Amino acid sequence: MRYEFRVTGLVSPALAEAFPELEREPVPQQTLFHGAVTDEAHLFGLLTRFQDLGLCIEEMRRLPE
Secondary structure, eight states, rough: OOEEEESSSOOHHHHHHHOOSEEEETTTTTEEEEEEOOSSHHHHHHHHHHHHHTTTTTEEEOOOO
């Protein structure tokens, strides 16, 4: 499964290192993270990591394979 996470604001490269399995793409006023998610536990782990780092997810969606 591939997912995209749209996060409020620009996430620095240093902070993005907390998500080595995801690619980071800065866009105006947001940062997109996208990549493979292996299973539901991995997905919930990513969501927890975003929350623990104080990042606000504006949108999350599963991408077509």
